[in-house]
Amino acid sequence: MPPVAEGDNRRASPTTRRAGARRAGAVYTPRVAVDVVLFAFHEATLKAFLVEPAGGPGGGCWAFPGGLMRVGETLDQAARRELRASTGLRDAYLEQLFTFGDPTRDPAGHVVSVVYLALTAAAEVAGAACAKYRQGRWYGVSELPRLAYDHERVAQVALERLRGKLEYTNVACNLLPDGFTFAELERLYAAVLGRKLDRRNFRRRLMASGLLRRLPATRRGRHRPAALYAFSERTPRVIALL
Amino acid sequence: MPPVAEGDNRRASPTTRRAGARRAGAVYTPRVAVDVVLFAFHEATLKAFLVEPAGGPGGGCWAFPGGLMRVGETLDQAARRELRASTGLRDAYLEQLFTFGDPTRDPAGHVVSVVYLALTAAAEVAGAACAKYRQGRWYGVSELPRLAYDHERVAQVALERLRGKLEYTNVACNLLPDGFTFAELERLYAAVLGRKLDRRNFRRRLMASGLLRRLPATRRGRHRPAALYAFSERTPRVIALL
DNA sequence: CCAAAAGTGTTGAGTATACACCCATGA
DNA sequence: TCATGGGTGTATACTCAACACTTTTGG
Structure with a gap:
């Protein structure tokens, strides 16, 4: 396999990359956007937050919120x-998920989208009012509407x-x-994973993990109090649970 | 937590994102580059391929090969x-690794870099001659030189x-x-993971995985032939091995 | 007292780990 | 024949999955 000198090489070397900085905008490269897939667990269901882009050709389509990245951030x-x-939302768990760069993903131009996965425990708060879009609301992940761009795929990757x-x-x-009960935690796992879990085994393992802290209070309802x-800490930790 | 209308919103909505396509270059967004971390296993060592950017201010520094992305690809x-x-190299395993976007990662301008992990079994071929850079060569991953940009971090993430x-x-x-021997495969695992493996257990598990196909030939050396x-297939597969 | 959810242990099967000796060859 | 790396089996500890009844409360 002999080395091949391609026409490709002219503009793409690190040297050019740097020289090009002076004439920003003159270099022909896609633009960068950041999109956010926000999940919350609410009413025993995993939900995702979607917005309806204001008047865009999305044509009534929904999408995950996002926008162009800025130089310097x-x-x-x-x-x-x-x-x-x-x-x-001012605070949420955020983690980079994947970068989508297909030139056809946005019909209006080549935009590379760096997608983030976000999680929140405050579903009611988020989207109570949304300054940026016409509207924003939560959808159960199994009842998502049609999505714009390549966001169907994005949703799939985020869920996985x-x-x-x-x-x-x-x-x-x-x-x-x-202040959640074990039953709620188990329902969360069952909802996201899409399968039932054995209550006793589940409880044993999460207890053994040492991640949980028991609160003095109990939740009182129509039945036996729970x-x-x-969680004793919220710093990300890798630990086998199931 | 009341919704906050930020000055942020003006340019970054999907609407603007699309409208902006017509005046590409006028929108103030970082440029996109793609970098490739290529690994090979050679002489019982895991090696990474580095290039020396031609005359760039890297100042004798090495870096992973990469360059600006083009519109349409x-x-x-x-x-x-x-x-x-x-x-x-025309063919290699390629997988998206992570996207690095710190504005200070390239001192010459804000470049968002989508980094790919690449693997090859043809270490000798790659870099025999390199058209694009002054020089390119293999370095053992435990003996990497100083790297330009944020490529120290990139190397770390790729290895993980x-x-x-x-x-x-x-x-x-x-x-x-x-046409590799079990000993070679085991050395590969040991080298990458940085720990010894039990020969019998290792062999049993890889045999049980069904991923391997025995060839009729044997390798003859100074000792007992091996x-x-x-691998019976090279399509990516998720399977517990160790 | 009844309905509904909370809470609790054991057993059997399968899997993971640790470990040591014989084999085939070229020099 | 010897040095070198190739090749093989078992016993034990542990981990995982399956499984059902009692408790506590509000209505």
Whole structure:
């Protein structure tokens, strides 16, 4: 396999990359956007936050919130900015998910989109009012409407990632507020993973993980009161759970 | 947490994103580059391919090959193009790794870099001659020189990903040519993971995985001949191995 | 007292790990 | 014949999955 000198090489070397900085905009490269897939667990269902782009040719389509990145900010900052602009949320778990760059994904031009996965325990707060879009609302992940751009695929990738991470990390702590019952935690896992879990085995393992802290209070309802728990820390941790 | 209308919103909505397409270059967004971290297993060592950017202010620093993305191509295409331009390799395993977007990562301007992980079994071929850079060569991953940009971090992330994937996928098939011995395969795993493996247990598990196909030939050396194997398929597969 | 959800242990099967000796060859 | 790396099996500890009844409360 002999080395091949391609016409390709002219503009793309690191040297050119740097020289090009002086004439920003003159270099013919796609633009960068950041999109955010925000999940919350609410009413025993995993929900995703969608916005309806104001008047865009999305034609009544929904999409995950996002927008162009700016020069001088980090990707994380851009994601946090977009999250806040579309939902009002100031804090949420954020993790880079994947970058989509197909030139046809946005019919109006080549935009590379760095997609973030976001989790919140405050579903009611988010999207109560949305300054940036015509409207924003929560959809159960199994009842998503038609999505614009390549966001069907984005949704799929985000869900896969969340499912994977539930089993071997403590991400779940970002989907529940302090003071949840074991039953709620189990319903969260069952809803996201799409399968039933054995109550006793589930409880044993999460207890053994040491991630949970028992609160003094109990939740009282129509039936036997349930002990309340909180995650003892919310720093991301890799740990086999299931 | 009341919704906050930020000055942020003006330019970043999907609407603006599309409208902006007509005046490409006028929108103030970082440029997009694709970098490729190519690994090979050679002489019982995991090696990475580095290039010395021609005359750039890298100042004798090495870096992973890469360059600006072009409008109209996919990320995968860009990665394949860069790989070929810097190493001559036409085919290699390629997987998107992570996107780095810190505005200070390239001192000459804000460039968002989508980094790909690449694997090849043809270490000798790659970089035999390199059209695009002053020079390109292999470095053992434990003896990397100082790297330009944020490529120290990039190297770290790439290695972590490779380590992780060795244990639960068949990626290793992309690092060995057909006709390897079990000892070679085990050395590959030991070198990448940085720990010794039990020969019998290792062999049992890989046999049980069904990923390997025994070749009729044997490798003859100074000692007892060793049976040769190949991976029965190279399509990516998720499977617990260790 | 009844309905509904909370809480609790054991057993059997399968899997993971640790470990040591013989084999085939070229020099 | 010897040095070198190739090749093989078993016993034990542990981990995982399946499984059902009692408790507590509100209505």
